[in-house]
Amino acid sequence: MNYRETYRASLDDPETWWMQAAEAIDWDRKPQKALTDLGDSLYEWYADGMVNGCWNAVDRHVAAGRGTQAAIIYDSPITGAKSTITFAELQGRVASLAGALVAQGVGKGDRVIVYMPMVPEALEAMLACARIGAVHSVVFGGFAANELAVRIDDCTPKAILAASCGLEPGRVVKYKPLLDGAIELADHKPDVCIILQREQERAELIPGRDLDWHAARQGVTPADCVPVEGNHPAYILYTSGTTGAPKGVVRPTGGHLVALHWTMKNIYQCDPGDVFWAASDVGWVVGHSYICYGPLIHGNTTVVFEGKPVGTPDAGTFWRVISEHNVRSFFTAPTAIRAVKREDRKGLERQKYDLSCLRALYLAGERADPDTIEWAGDILDVPVYDHWWQTETGYTIAGNPAGLEALPVKIGSPTVAMPGYDVQILDEAGHPMKPGELGAIAVKLPLPPGTLPTLWNATERFRKSYLTTFPGYYETGDAGMIDEDGYLYIMARTDDVINVAGHRLSTGAMEEVLAGHPDVAECAVVGVSDALKGQSPLGLLCLTTGVNRPHDEITAECVKLVREKIGPVAAFKNALVVDRLPKTRSGKILRATVVKIADNQDFKMPATIDDPAILDEIRAALKTIGYAQES
Ligand code: COA
Ligand code: AMP
Numbered sequence: 001m002n003y004r005e006t007y008r009a010s011l012d013d014p015e016t017w018w019m020q021a022a023e024a025i026d027w028d029r030k031p032q033k034a035l036t037d038l039g040d041s042l043y044e045w046y047a048d049g050m051v052n053g054c055w056n057a058v059d060r061h062v063a064a065g066r067g068t069q070a071a072i073i074y075d076s077p078i079t080g081a082k083s084t085i086t087f088a089e090l091q092g093r094v095a096s097l098a099g100a101l102v103a104q105g106v107g108k109g110d111r112v113i114v115y116m117p118m119v120p121e122a123l124e125a126m127l128a129c130a131r132i133g134a135v136h137s138v139v140f141g142g143f144a145a146n147e148l149a150v151r152i153d154d155c156t157p158k159a160i161l162a163a164s165c166g167l168e169p170g171r172v173v174k175y176k177p178l179l180d181g182a183i184e185l186a187d188h189k190p191d192v193c194i195i196l197q198r199e200q201e202r203a204e205l206i207p208g209r210d211l212d213w214h215a216a217r218q219g220v221t222p223a224d225c226v227p228v229e230g231n232h233p234a235y236i237l238y239t240s241g242t243t244g245a246p247k248g249v250v251r252p253t254g255g256h257l258v259a260l261h262w263t264m265k266n267i268y269q270c271d272p273g274d275v276f277w278a279a280s281d282v283g284w285v286v287g288h289s290y291i292c293y294g295p296l297i298h299g300n301t302t303v304v305f306e307g308k309p310v311g312t313p314d315a316g317t318f319w320r321v322i323s324e325h326n327v328r329s330f331f332t333a334p335t336a337i338r339a340v341k342r343e344d345r346k347g348l349e350r351q352k353y354d355l356s357c358l359r360a361l362y363l364a365g366e367r368a369d370p371d372t373i374e375w376a377g378d379i380l381d382v383p384v385y386d387h388w389w390q391t392e393t394g395y396t397i398a399g400n401p402a403g404l405e406a407l408p409v410k411i412g413s414p415t416v417a418m419p420g421y422d423v424q425i426l427d428e429a430g431h432p433m434k435p436g437e438l439g440a441i442a443v444k445l446p447l448p449p450g451t452l453p454t455l456w457n458a459t460e461r462f463r464k465s466y467l468t469t470f471p472g473y474y475e476t477g478d479a480g481m482i483d484e485d486g487y488l489y490i491m492a493r494t495d496d497v498i499n500v501a502g503h504r505l506s507t508g509a510m511e512e513v514l515a516g517h518p519d520v521a522e523c524a525v526v527g528v529s530d531a532l533k534g535q536s537p538l539g540l541l542c543l544t545t546g547v548n549r550p551h552d553e554i555t556a557e558c559v560k561l562v563r564e565k566i567g568p569v570a571a572f573k574n575a576l577v578v579d580r581l582p583k584t585r586s587g588k589i590l591r592a593t594v595v596k597i598a599d600n601q602d603f604k605m606p607a608t609i610d611d612p613a614i615l616d617e618i619r620a621a622l623k624t625i626g627y628a629q630e631s
Contacts, residue, residue, distance in 0.1 A: 046230030108133030140283025142569030230254025248456030255449025272299030316349030333502030420448025498527030
């Protein structure tokens with residue numbers, strides 16, 4: 001079947017289509033049906049099946065004779081370490097870590113926070129949870145203690161698996177003080193923390209609460225795989241929403257196994273045994289789906305890369321890893337390619353390596369600009385496939401099904417909707433729009449398997465965030481259009497979420513922090529254009545009456561505050577004091593207009609603006625820090 005037929009079949013008869021797809025997975029009890037309609041726009045997939053994620057990612061490959069195949073290749077240009085873990089070794093390591101968790105009283109349904117850098121043990125931690133039916137929640141290492149505390153209180157973990165440190169170029173990020181600080185801040189306290197001591201930083205363990213990673217495993221019985229219901233949460237992954245409180249996206253076990261397996265061949269063109277590499281981080285959804293689960297479920301070797309696209313040690317790192325480890329499909333964020341392009345526009349580093357193993361480059365996480373796509377295609381001489389997805393979906397909503405049928409690439413479009421996703425463009429009233437017309441991108445319910453069935457402990461918030469604007473649809477939060485050929489174009493967010501270096505960040509969360517500064521009366525954070533990172537946050541601050549300290553001091557304190565409260569990942573480096581903020585007559589801050597002014601783009605004067613004269617003031621203020629420049 002070609003793409004069109006496959007896609008149509010998935011929408012016309014989802015039950016049959018997804019039951020067939022489910023055959024690629026080992027079930028302890030096969031589901032009798034795919035979809036359950038719970039009413040009120042809530043759905044579940046494979047709810048009556050029994051399955052184990054770790055079995056499918058690890059044990060079944062050993063049972064099938066792939067035990068000696070590399071499951072994980074670890075390559076750390078930061079430390080110089082390289083190692084390979086076979087599926088058989090991974091099975092042993094994961095079973096003993098799972099045994100340690102069981103010995104600490106962790107069982108099916110208990111939550112476990114994983115706070116780890118890009119080391120193989122991070123994957124082992126996730127898989128150990130999956131093995132015993134515990135629900136992991138990985139927290140990205142670039143978040144501050146406060147963000148970790150918020151997640152601890154929301155998912156109330158019984159255990160935390162962490163490393164002593166992460167490694168950023170030129171900087172050891174000590175995780176243990178952040179972890180201790182977070183536990184101190186949180187109301188909920190975990191029973192146990194299991195700490196991987198790295199040689200770059202040995203952490204103090206707190207007696208009675210902390211255990212050493214290796215010691216915790218000694219003498220325990222390795223744990224077997226525990227079958228869980230198809231709708232059992234595999235993990236919770238927090239992502240930024242409009243407000244400061246992150247949203248706990250729930251990933252259902254059965255659906256995510258089935259869907260990820262399908263994508264490995266049909267999108268990423270991998271056959272079992274091939275090496276697949278996603279240069280992301282386990283803290284993001286790409287890391288969950290395509291560093292850990294997807295490739296392993298499909299019997300591929302995955303690469304755990306602890307480094308950066310540039311500076312570790314040079315702009316040839318990506319190409320070295322691809323060449324050295326025989327990577328067939330490579331996935332990264334456009335920002336990472338832009339970083340390489342900025343340092344090595346001529347592609348001289350690339351010429352040092354034989355990249356004949358590489359079949360395609362996949363980009364996601366943010367808008368892929370045409371220059372970056374073209375540059376990458378030219379120097380790599382392989383197709384470059386943009387694809388669009390979200391933490392909420394866990395895999396591609398729109399992409400090029402190259403393993404099924406490679407569709408012509410239209411630069412600027414992530415191509416077409418994937419099976420199960422009935423993607424539509426809606427106007428404000430929720431009516432479908434014509435090809436070429438710009439509107440809100442929505443997906444007709446039900447969403448396909450593997451996508452979020454709800455938010456952790458927050459079904460009402462789930463409804464409010466995604467289901468109420470367009471009844472019968474999932475609201476993606478992105479705006480765009482579909483052309484006459486069915487190609488989708490992603491143009492902008494419809495909310496105040498911004499995307500910095502492929503990281504999704506909440507301007508609302510940053511505003512909450514800034515508002516906590518004693519001298520700040522009111523503020524707005526906007527995402528302005530950034531040549532490397534796509535967007536970067538800029539804070540506009542109105543000071544409390546009577547404050548007459550130097551503005552530089554206040555803005556520097558604000559920058560520090562955001563780093564302390566949210567973390568370095570927020571990349572909040574710019575703040576500006578202004579007299580007033582532009583608002584509508586009803587008091588809504590006109591953030592989008594500020595962005596247009598900062599980026600020196602044309603804009604229509606908002607009809608509801610309270611006082612148009614403020615815009616000139618804002619433009620003048622932005623000019624003082626290098627924005628709003630005429631090109
Ligand atoms: N732990 C601790 N700190 C981290 C971190 C982590 N895991 N990841 C990033 N940080 C820190 C960085 O060190 C930096 O700190 P600094 O302000 O002291 O310099 C800050 O967070 C901002 O990081 P980032 O936005 O990533 O910028 P950068 O200048 O370090 O690197 C790129 C720029 C383009 C090289 C980098 O952003 C990159 O590789 N991007 C690809 C992103 C990606 O893979 N996204 C996943 C979606 S697919
Ligand atoms: P995240 O949940 O962090 O993966 O962020 C998802 C958001 O990133 C989407 O809603 C989009 O706004 C943006 N995004 C992801 N992939 C793409 C893409 N290929 N093109 C444009 N925007 C993208």
